[in-house]
Amino acid sequence: MNVLLLSLLAATSLSPITGTVPEADKGLAFKFKSPLVNGLGTASLAALRGRPVLVEFWGTY
Amino acid sequence: MPSSIKRAEEYGDDLTVLFVEVSSKRSMDYVEAFAYRKHWMGTPAMWTKERPFPSGRKSIPAFVLLSAEGEVLLRGNPMRMKRELDEAIANEIEGATDAPDELPRSLKKAWKESGKGKYVAALKEAQKVRDKAGTDAPAATALMERIEARIQADLQDARWCLENGYLVTAEDQIDDLARVLAKSPAHSEALEELRVAFEEQPKEEFNAAKALAKIQTKLYKDGLTDKLVRELERVVKRHAGTRSAARATHLASLAD
Numbered sequence: 680m681n682v683l684l685l686s687l688l689a690a691t692s693l694s695p696i697t698g699t700v701p702e703a704d705k706g707l708a709f710k711f712k713s714p715l716v717n718g719l720g721t722a723s724l725a726a727l728r729g730r731p732v733l734v735e736f737w738g739t740y
Numbered sequence: 741m742p743s744s745i746k747r748a749e750e751y752g753d754d755l756t757v758l759f760v761e762v763s764s765k766r767s768m769d770y771v772e773a774f775a776y777r778k779h780w781m782g783t784p785a786m787w788t789k790e791r792p793f794p795s796g797r798k799s800i801p802a803f804v805l806l807s808a809e810g811e812v813l814l815r816g817n818p819m820r821m822k823r824e825l826d827e828a829i830a831n832e833i834e835g836a837t838d839a840p841d842e843l844p845r846s847l848k849k850a851w852k853e854s855g856k857g858k859y860v861a862a863l864k865e866a867q868k869v870r871d872k873a874g875t876d877a878p879a880a881t882a883l884m885e886r887i888e889a890r891i892q893a894d895l896q897d898a899r900w901c902l903e904n905g906y907l908v909t910a911e912d913q914i915d916d917l918a919r920v921l922a923k924s925p926a927h928s929e930a931l932e933e934l935r936v937a938f939e940e941q942p943k944e945e946f947n948a949a950k951a952l953a954k955i956q957t958k959l960y961k962d963g964l965t966d967k968l969v970r971e972l973e974r975v976v977k978r979h980a981g982t983r984s985a986a987r988a989t990h991l992a993s994l995a996d
Contacts, residue, residue: 709792715758716772716787719909720900724758724792724810729890731832732756732806733825735818736795737742738763739774 741778743801743818747829748783754833757785760792762800773964773994782960807832844869844876847883854887860924862887891921895930902937905983907949914938948979952988964995 710723721727748757761771768789775781795802796815803821805814805828814821814828837855839848850865863884870880894917901910914934921927955971962968972992979985 709790711788711790711792713768713788713790716768716775717781717784718786718788719897719906720904721786724806726893727756727758728810729808729886729893730754730756730836731808731813731829732758732810733744733747733829734758734760734792734795734804734806735742735744736760736762736791736797736800736802738800739761739766739771740763 741780743822744803745780745783745785747826748785751829751833752784754836755829757783758792759785759787760795761787761789762791769994776959776964776994779961779963782957805829805832808836843883844879846876847879850880850883850887854883854890857920859887859891859920860922863924891927894920895927895934898934899937902934902941905945905949905987907938907941907946907984908953910938944979945982945984948975948982948984951975951979952984955988956991959991964991966995969995 708723708725711718711721715721724732742759744757744759747755751757761768763771766774766789768787771787771789775787793804795804797817799817801818803815803818803825804812805825807813813832814825816825818825837852839851843851846869847866850862850869853859853865854862866880866884866887870877870884894913898910898913898917901907901913914931917934918931921931952972952975955968955975958971959968969992972988975988976985976992979988
């Protein structure tokens with residue numbers, strides 16, 4: 680991977696596209712303690728494998 | 741507004757969207773009521789306050805995009821990376837039918853069929869490869885297990901909806917499964933069990949589910965208005981004791 684590409688990645692705050700990383704791995708094993716609103720029984724992220732998943736962190740404040 | 745509300749609407753079932761609210765002082769009921777007031781409900785997106793993993797950023801909004809296999813594809817600020825995020829999502833959805841490079845050529849057709857939701861055709865194609873007992877047999881077995889896991893997950897979704905009174909949704913799911921698995925003797929028993937479980941639901945539960953589904957559609961559009969809260973309270977009264985009445989009670993309480 681060349682220096683220019685690395686610089687671009689740093690500038691745009693992209694995480695390098697990698698294989699599974701530890702925190703996402705743990706995330707896929709993550710079991711929700713409470714039912715998800717509109718989750719229709721989804722109990723963990725692992726149950727969502729088979730489709731891409733977009734997790735967006737946001738706040739009401 | 742969470743920037744991916746529109747993505748949840750646009751991509752429907754092709755993309756799972758999970759909103760994680762990170763304002764620690766707010767209850768989940770507050771968040772749900774907030775989303776209804778803003779007219780953000782009504783998409784397939786799911787909502788929680790539990791962080792499945794760190795966002796990788798110190799501020800919000802933040803996103804993490806996972807591939808269908810659970811690998812991190814992209815992360816960042818969804819407002820600043822709109823184009824990259826949309827491209828990554830489109831590529832991942834399109835790639836559902838494009839087999840990975842490492843998949844044996846003999847299984848590419850099975851992969852493609854699976855990506856289109858044609859599970860039975862995909863299993864048949866993979867079975868042919870496995871039956872040849874050549875070097876591709878282990879990969880064929882792995883692919884068949886992956887497809888079977890998807891089928892079982894869909895069957896389980898329908899069972900959950902039945903057990904929890906989401907009968908309008910369950911009916912649609914069972915119809916879809918019946919179509920997808922029509923030519924699969926291996927799944928006929930599971931399908932029949934679902935159908936029987938559906939037909940054995942008390943009439944009162946059906947009536948309640950239909951009544952609530954009508955109000956739910958209006959809730960998505962108008963939010964928790966006084967008029968709709970009164971309609972929810974009527975469902976609670978008329979269909980007391982049903983699972984839909986319990987859901988209507990919860991929804992009405994969000995307006996408090």
